[in-house]
Amino acid sequence: MMLTREFDRQMMIDQRQSKASFYMQSTGEEAIACAFHSALREGDMNFPTYRQQGLLVAAGYPLELMMSQVYSNSRDPLRGRQMPVFYSSREYGFFSISGNLATQFVQGVGWAMACALKGTSSIAASWIGDGASNETDFFSALVMASTYRAPVILNIVNNQWAISTSESVARGLAPSFAIRGHGFGIASLRVDGNDFLAVHSVAAWAAERARANMGPTLIEWVTYRAAAHSSSDDPSGYRPADEAQAWPLGDPIERLTTHLLRTGVLDESDVAALRVDVVDEVRVAQIEAQSHGTLKQGPVPSPREIFEDVFKSMPESLASQEREAGY
Amino acid sequence: MVQAIRDAHAVAMERDESVVVFGEDVGYFGGVFRCTQGLQQRFGESRCFDAPITESGIVGAAVGMAAYGLRPCVEIQFADYMYPAYDQIVSEAARLRYRSAGDFSAPLTIRMPVGGGIFGGQTHSQSPEALFTHVAGLTTVIPSNPYDAKGLLIAAIEDDDPVIFLEPKRLYNGPFDGHHDRNLTPWSRHDLSEVPEGYYTVPLGTAARRRSGSDVTVLAYGTMVHVALAAVADTGVDAEVIDLRTLVPLDLTTIIDSVSKTGRCVVVHEATLTSGFGAELAALVQQHAFYYLAAPVERVTGYDTPYPHSQEWAYFPGPERVGKALIRVLET
Structure with a gap:
């Protein structure tokens, strides 16, 4: 969690310095992705939204590669084709992020169905926000998961804000987002997403259910988006500046730290050392990533990359466009 | 032509156990145009099954399955019903290889009957091919006879990228030539109705x-x-x-x-x-x-x-x- 927050902090600064075109922080929501990761096994697949970078950080994906993606530099694993934070890593169980909301919620169900059809005990986890849970693909996913009892965990991260509209706009007359699952016969929970230990235990329970062929679980993680929606957003126009401080569920890092101090797992010097460590780790990765370029100063991927990977083998019509472009 | 399409499914499913077939009424009943008849009995409910009426769910799940490593071949009952799945086709299936730089791909086939001539009105007659040909990353196929339908469909299922497979529904039962006031000649009297048994392909991209x-x-x-x-x-x-x-x-x-x-x-x-x-x-x-x-x-x-x-x-x-x-x- 601390590493994810420090990573976000540094990337946001870099975006302001034009090293990246765009950035999205997960401030205040780190517990969900980081604790959820610990419930997964190798071979499981997340279908994340743009605010689950904690899954990759917790999985140990190289920070310098995440940064290279954010900088769109010459080492960007996605070759400059995707906006910052739209990571992809099959190896680390992180499905390629789409910018169209909710589309991946149902793809996760399909992946889970494939796991079951192949007879493996692997599972999938779909992710969506409170706002996007009104897209038709959300409901398509619930239908498919319910009909086929897919081994999937359907995660709704309710961070209270869909850019500028509060969760009540998305929720309507329903008392919660979790309750939607009941109409589909899907086991559904509403969980304090800022409690790291709660997230871990609920995620582990849902994963166990899925692996035991007991079907899908829908989980509404209640949290608060403490930062702006993105680097292009200024929340002061639609919510009080101090609302995050008034949020009753508190900050997930502070809560876990307090717990670990009170239970004697850590002492103050351990916590201080951790704070220094995460800053160092991010700085080292940043130096490494920037040695391969940033968006403004380059080097960035070659324009030739525009034409690759549209199809497995390039059709002549595209090859002629590439020749004409002359890159 | 219906038999040729059915046969293509069977050949592809026989050769590769990662081929799965599903859609509305596709499993037990064998499809409203009978193009998947007998597949569930032969290959079981895990390989050919019915889907709830949710085109975005069908195609969305197929994208996930394809990314995993299966080769789904799904049916949209009429091309006119494709629109709820259009986002999944355009924004997801077509772009997955590109946006993940080859980390993931979506080798799925989406079949749908197109065209009019069956008194289907505006919701059972459309020909939306241009909505697919305009999208980078999609292959769009439309056969005109049983021989091609079988060979092209096998090639489509084997292709490593998403293929839109449009089936002119007026050709299902014969080489309809537009003379609607005349009796339809059955395929059996047409040169291209001779469909070889077993495996063959018609390469995609050849006229x-x-x-x-x-x-x-x-x-x-x-x-x-x-x-x-x-x-x-x-x-x-x-x-x-x-x-x-x-x-x-x-x-x-x-x-x-x-x-x-x-x-x-x-x-x-x-x-x-x-x-x-x-x-x-x-x-x-x-x-x-x-x-x-x-x-x-x-x-x-x-x-x-x-x-x-x-x-x-x-x-x-x-x-x-x-x-x-x-x-x-x-x-x-």
Whole structure:
């Protein structure tokens, strides 16, 4: 969690310095992705939204590669084709992020169905926000998961804000987002997403259910988006500046730290050392990533990359466009 | 042609156990057009199964399955019902390889019946091919006969990228040539109804010359291939009829070779005129064969209206309209 927050902090600064075109922080929501990761096994697949970078950080994906993606530099694993934070890593169980909301919620169900059809005990986890849970693909996913009892965990991260509209706009007359699952016969929970230990235990329970062929679980993680929606957003126009401080569920890092101090797992010097460590780790990765370029100063991927990977083998019509472009 | 499509599924499923087939009414019943009949009995419910009525759910799940490593071949009951799945096709299946730099891909086939002529009105008659050909990353296929339907469908399922497989529903039971007032000739009396048993493919991206001729080239696909041949027979024009078979990737060489020879070109499709695939064909022909052209490229298409119900034969670009266009370009 601390590493994810420090990573976000540094990337946001870099975006302001034009090293990246765009950035999205997960401030205040780190517990969900980081604790959820610990419930997964190798071979499981997340279908994340743009605010689950904690899954990759917790999985140990190289920070310098995440940064290279954010900088769109010459080492960007996605070759400059995707906006910052739209990571992809099959190896680390992180499905390629789409910018169209909710589309991946149902793809996760399909992946889970494939796991079951192949007879493996692997599972999938779909992710969506409170706002996007009104897209038709959300409901398509619930239908498919319910009909086929897919081994999937359907995660709704309710961070209270869909850019500028509060969760009540998305929720309507329903008392919660979790309750939607009941109409589909899907086991559904509403969980304090800022409690790291709660997230871990609920995620582990849902994963166990899925692996035991007991079907899908829908989980509404209640949290608060403490930062702006993105680097292009200024929340002061639609919510009080101090609302995050008034949020009753508190900050997930502070809560876990307090717990670990009170239970004697850590002492103050351990916590201080951790704070220094995460800053160092991010700085080292940043130096490494920037040695391969940033968006403004380059080097960035070659324009030739525009034409690759549209199809497995390039059709002549595209090859002629590439020749004409002359890159 | 229904049997050929069924057979293609069976061959693909037999050869590769990662091929799974699903869609509305596809499993137990075998599809409303019977194209998947017998597959569930033969391969079991894990390989061929019914889906709830959610096109975005069907295609969305198929994208996830394909990314995992399966080869789903899904049916949209009518192309007209495709729109709830369009986001999944355009924003997801078509772009997954590109946006993940090859980390993930979506080798799925999406079958859907297209075209009118069954009194299906505006919701069972559409030809939305241009909505797919306009999208980078999609392959769009449309067979005109049983032999091609089987070979192209096997090739589509084996392809490593998403393929849109459009089935002209008016051809399911015979080579319909637009003469709706005459009895339909069954496929059994047609040359291309001879479908070999077992495995073969028709490569994606290759057109076929259905008739050689010297005076004008007709570019057509699906049902319109037979309509064009009927128009040629009715008018006696010595036309060369090219069956495109695959719209993307397009066999431009065959098209340009033919137009360069004949010097005239008529493009025929059932879909609406404006921004239809015919516009792309006309642009390519003038770009690559301009100095061979003796007349402007003509387009004969459906009108820019929704597909009407009782007036469908007034809407359908039948052999008479195609014939008039053939004569018009020869008189220019």
